[in-house]
Amino acid sequence: MMSKDNKPVLKADGTISLNDLEKNEYYEVNVSRRVDFGVFVDINGNIQALIRNDNLNGNKKVGEKLVGEIIKIDKNKNEVDMTEVGMNKYETKEKSKEINLSLVKEITSENAGELFKVRGEVIGVKTTGGPTIFTLTDGTGWTWAASMDSPGSRAHPHISAGDVIEVKGEVSLHQGNPQIETASMEKLRGNKSTEFRERMNEELEKRTEIEEVNFLADHSVLEKLENRMKNVAKEIKKAIHAGRPILIRHHADADGYVSGLAIEKAILPILKETSPDPDARWHYIKRRPSKAPYYELTDVLKDLIFAREDKMKFEEKMPLIVVVDNGSTEEDIPALKRLVEVYGLDVVVIDHHDPHVVEGEAPVDEYLKAHVNPYLKGGDSNLTAGMLSTEVACLINPEIKDQIKHMPAIAGKGDHSKYEGYIKHAVDKGLEEDELDKIAEVVDYESYHWKFNDGKGIIEDILMLGTLNRHRKLVNISWEELDEEKKRTKRAILPHVKEKTFSNGIKFNTLDVESYAPKFEYPAPGKICGMVHDELEEDSTVTLSYGPDFCVVRASEEMSELGFDLNKIITEIREDKPETGINGGGHEYAGSIKFFQGERDKVLKDLAKRIANL
Amino acid sequence: MMSKDNKPVLKADGTISLNDLEKNEYYEVNVSRRVDFGVFVDINGNIQALIRNDNLNGNKKVGEKLVGEIIKIDKNKNEVDMTEVGMNKYETKEKSKEINLSLVKEITSENAGELFKVRGEVIGVKTTGGPTIFTLTDGTGWTWAASMDSPGSRAHPHISAGDVIEVKGEVSLHQGNPQIETASMEKLRGNKSTEFRERMNEELEKRTEIEEVNFLADHSVLEKLENRMKNVAKEIKKAIHAGRPILIRHHADADGYVSGLAIEKAILPILKETSPDPDARWHYIKRRPSKAPYYELTDVLKDLIFAREDKMKFEEKMPLIVVVDNGSTEEDIPALKRLVEVYGLDVVVIDHHDPHVVEGEAPVDEYLKAHVNPYLKGGDSNLTAGMLSTEVACLINPEIKDQIKHMPAIAGKGDHSKYEGYIKHAVDKGLEEDELDKIAEVVDYESYHWKFNDGKGIIEDILMLGTLNRHRKLVNISWEELDEEKKRTKRAILPHVKEKTFSNGIKFNTLDVESYAPKFEYPAPGKICGMVHDELEEDSTVTLSYGPDFCVVRASEEMSELGFDLNKIITEIREDKPETGINGGGHEYAGSIKFFQGERDKVLKDLAKRIANL
């Protein structure tokens, strides 16, 4: 609808400056201040005009809208005069400068002072004491749109993380970085949004291309896993570039810590480069150790609750979940179902626990964006999660290779891996082989005491990712203590071990850890079982340490030739004697079993009988 | 005291502008800047004057006070000239504009630019990068007084949350909301403060009037509890309007979660409307589940410690405590004593645990501002806390009725309530009756795993307060798991149940859960007892599952006709055999008992004998 004079009523957006105004144009304006001689009105956030009392129809309130006609423009004095046009009903026409759409990466500090228009996905919103800062990306880079509503308040409250927006405004420099002083900000919907997301995804694909593959070790399974490893690396890189937080979940043992730290170390420098926010490392990346050898319900529910709270509180996107040294087995499925099916999160896994592959596929695969596991390509758990994660870390960020290349050897020692292809890299960095053992044990010992904290600030020193001097002191001090403690424990428990040799020649050692070992102290029952086993092992030995309702089992390598498979035995007993409540498992030759306390004797006798009859 | 010329020495407060000055007036001023030709002095925060060197007695330091006489006022140039008046001792007289006292609600955006004077209680103080923002209310609404001392510093450090203040200043617009630019701010004491508080309370009473009472169910006890329910609703509404934080404590089972969520859901929209602070929901409302079926010391001490820390850290008031599905019994009294008698907090309770009413009064009543419990009006625990809390939630905020009306039916299933009056509302929202059971069990199962976290972000989905799709997926996934787990557990434990029939025909089932059930896993002993009972129940059955120092009991409804009352039996055994350390209770027909481990046989035999002799 035109005004009574058939002139359009214009509404100037933030791209309009004094130079764009013309005499006799009509504008919708807002009263901003009343003075003795008239009122000042805002044409937009940049231009103020004066309407003198003579040119006003009656009193005006601050905030009132009216239509004004431009009657004088003085560019030198930066002054505009208007006269009120009495109109009740009218439609407005947006007056805006035509600006071409640019890519985010095209905005550089050299463009300061120029008008730009870009589209991007909002990846963060920060309310400051001054303007609200929207961080956005279109996949080609990040930029910031500063939007001042009134100082300290959240501008554009209807726009939040995950939305696609179009921003126009002048580029200014903020801390040397270009930033858009928002003249207008609009949420895109429907087709515009879909098209944008497709293009953004293409850009991300390009930017996260893995160019160089140069494995640290020469293991045939690595090559077969190459594509899968690239996929995990790409998902992680895409998350960083797209401003998606990353949550790393890892098993709380030496192999798990190596896995988690390798990925974390690869991410941090890219994150720092991508996001100038010094707090990014606290918001965008979290690492949490898991007690159980799988992603327990307790852990996943905590992760979901925290992620949803962070999303609401800090205006973040929901995270990418990276599970390392866990995540591959059927026991992980309840967690994955909640993450993926219910809450639509993306999950990637690097693990070496047996995923029970059937026809090249693991049962967990249907929930995962990407999955690396040696069993998927004919390998086994000797290629540990820490080894695989370090390789993936180097794909993500090849520049950290020298910094982390000694870690797979530590992971291997922690998990008693027979694969020795990584030891040379540790030797390169001055670590003797017995030091690797010590470091792995120190990870166990220290992390046992800091419980399920992430150990940030200490674990780096243990794993030789920080100061060398500190690393050496900490490992020596800790090793001396734990070695002493193990020796003392061994002296006290060995007299209580019962040794027996079956007629088939298998040696069977048992220890009642409830009665003859320290409780709720380091070393834990699993560790004790290993210590006893290592001490008393001959060919074909099985060692079993038991409590009132559980036992831990370790078998010599030779036992597998005799057909010993712990998981199989557990399944058989469960079928024969369901009333024992038996449950558990692990590797073929090492694992733990739970049963009803009242059925302990029945379970242990049955177990012994099966071993004696191998 | 007058000046030597008998002229008063004035001190201009922030309401004084250049127009209010007159030639030859004396003012106390502060030196703000030294220049070559003299010093600039501040008459108040808005007006600066110049004293030229000729008119100064000697050198001045920045910050120094002196008395100046106005010798020239140029309103066009906004300039004032003064000459120093040499005075050592003098008294000052405040110069201020007379402004009428207004109510907070009278300040609207139309008043921008006008001077206002209001009184209010401070309900929050926020130090920003710019001014300090005081939030205040007089019961008629909230407003904000911005006070700039120097950017980023806390203005008026002697004024804090809970104080009554009088503020004068010009109204400006901040994010579209009116705000007072503080010209003066004064703490009121004594009578002025008392009178203010009385008037504020009257205003709050008016604003929190419950108009519409329209219960979801047609239960006679609801009507009798109407006034008590209104009281609880009013206390909660008053707290929101008065800017008092609210802490909801609820029992950590399905009935408790429903109770807590209903109240939370009622509060959030009002809070959002009342407080423009987007972080209000994190500061002003907290919900915490309690493991015990009463308000344990551990819980209340944590609440007190956190509340006092928040008060100090975030300049908040102490919270209103809302206890739901807990809080009515003698076991709650230690917590209430600390909250109410020691720290002077207000507590309201909605519960359905038996408060042991004597002459219409419960022992906890003396500590509570308001108390809703069916036993107070002849009802019983079948009208569960979740039902009552949902009704109260609708009184607080009738607009959420449709959103939450399906929840009482879930609460009822969770607590095995026999009252079915709420099921129709769940059916209305598309929930079949067997789904209600599932949802209640899923609350149990999931919350068992997230431990004593509040479950925010997930519990809403379980209780169908969020996306329908997510609700269905989560409940189905969780239900399948828990159902499988229960079936597996049942298969394993049933062979260990000992069934016996006494000569009086009562069937007595016992299970040693220490020996024949999984430990520290779902389902917990109480749940196991229920499963066994439901499986084996015939007329007059008692099921008992015991561990080394505790047992859980469930009895059929028919048992009450035979005079079975668990609480009574416990009391009798305690009196007969105090050396057993027996303790515990619950409902008549279901509860748990603790005793000394060494006295287990004595206690169980005695218990069996009493049942056999009914």
Added chain:
Amino acid sequence: MMSKDNKPVLKADGTISLNDLEKNEYYEVNVSRRVDFGVFVDINGNIQALIRNDNLNGNKKVGEKLVGEIIKIDKNKNEVDMTEVGMNKYETKEKSKEINLSLVKEITSENAGELFKVRGEVIGVKTTGGPTIFTLTDGTGWTWAASMDSPGSRAHPHISAGDVIEVKGEVSLHQGNPQIETASMEKLRGNKSTEFRERMNEELEKRTEIEEVNFLADHSVLEKLENRMKNVAKEIKKAIHAGRPILIRHHADADGYVSGLAIEKAILPILKETSPDPDARWHYIKRRPSKAPYYELTDVLKDLIFAREDKMKFEEKMPLIVVVDNGSTEEDIPALKRLVEVYGLDVVVIDHHDPHVVEGEAPVDEYLKAHVNPYLKGGDSNLTAGMLSTEVACLINPEIKDQIKHMPAIAGKGDHSKYEGYIKHAVDKGLEEDELDKIAEVVDYESYHWKFNDGKGIIEDILMLGTLNRHRKLVNISWEELDEEKKRTKRAILPHVKEKTFSNGIKFNTLDVESYAPKFEYPAPGKICGMVHDELEEDSTVTLSYGPDFCVVRASEEMSELGFDLNKIITEIREDKPETGINGGGHEYAGSIKFFQGERDKVLKDLAKRIANL
């Protein structure tokens, strides 16, 4: 290198103002804005110059560097004109005002507007919505340097807490305090830094001199410990003045809480005076109770992880560790090694546990900056940590003496000390002797329930450091409950105590707390043992309460005359029977023992035999 005209190319730092410029000087400048008629360039952050198109060689970009010659200076209009000097290679010469180096304490509000140069160690960095604020000290006081890069961004990212810097700039007033508006900020290295630190340390030594020593009690060991106590007090004072955070670790019993609170109360007023940051008390001082009677690995690792995270997150220095009522024994050494040897922290200890002094030195001494313990000077544990800490607190801050002087008497009651020299101060403040007992028990009871939270906000009330009224109500309410609970427990357990008298006349009481006491409830086994002992004690009595793998022992004073020493007995059994896994200790006459569950009978019989044979 000179310019082609042999004129130096100057680079003006922030101390240069328009008045310091001269015609025809060459300056390196940055293009800040392009206009139709030329470009504006920045000479420094304060002075802008214009280069008209005629005087420019081609187009310039914003941010581009060039060399300009001054061709006109108009001081009235504040305008400078330049012409570009075409130079490709040149070196610049810093142009700066000569300013004398001042001490921080010399900057006062009277210096507003003057230029200052100071050196200081950075003790905190705060990024605000406006400038970044660097807090610095040279030991003579604290000051602040505000540095604006661009609003909201972290200025000088290469300068962080712990660095030594030199700052120049004009003094302005911020909240009445002087602050430097940074014109230049430079990190000092090498000699300059070392010299500075030496001078700073001298200043700190001077400022933390303990003048008045006036002990509350007249105990000979106090005098002998005077120098050590002064050392602890000085380390703490130095930490406050140097902006180093302080972490107090104390044992979680009444003596420990008194110790921790006394030190905290001494620090807070000094901290408030030193640092104007209202959040200082949350950042700079933390207090954490420890469950174990020594500094466990679990505790120290948590402390280290948090300290390193705080350092990274909040740009703080690593803390001074103050261990009270713990820290003196060999069991503390693993913690101390990590803190001191690995992470280079400073630790001071006030304790009364026997440090096993050899030739005047305790084994822990090599790790400590200062150590107070009565055993170091021939005293014993009757002079408790709470007494010693209160004395040290008064050395730190004599003004709080009246506020805290009643606390040592409470500490004494808590630890059953026989030294009564402090009781008079409690009586002075209106506390009867039996109230002291009650307060000590209430600390135990309440802190048992708030677990290992620090109890802030409640512990002050219990210890009568807050409102008297609240103190009385809380102690009474709590005491009534705990007394009732103890009586009830006593009634239930006494029938199960087995009393025996050996032929040597020693009375030996035993109680199986696993079988005949409440578990995981107040009172804990140690407390129960004490209750039984106090109830049944005659001359020469030993009371022992045992669980499956532990026992707690209490002996009458007379037993020491008979040569009873618990620690000795434990050592002997460990040597005789290592297979029992025996471990533990405490005081001579009270402590706890752990052993393998399967060896309990062997241990208890051996123990009894040794007592019977004394």
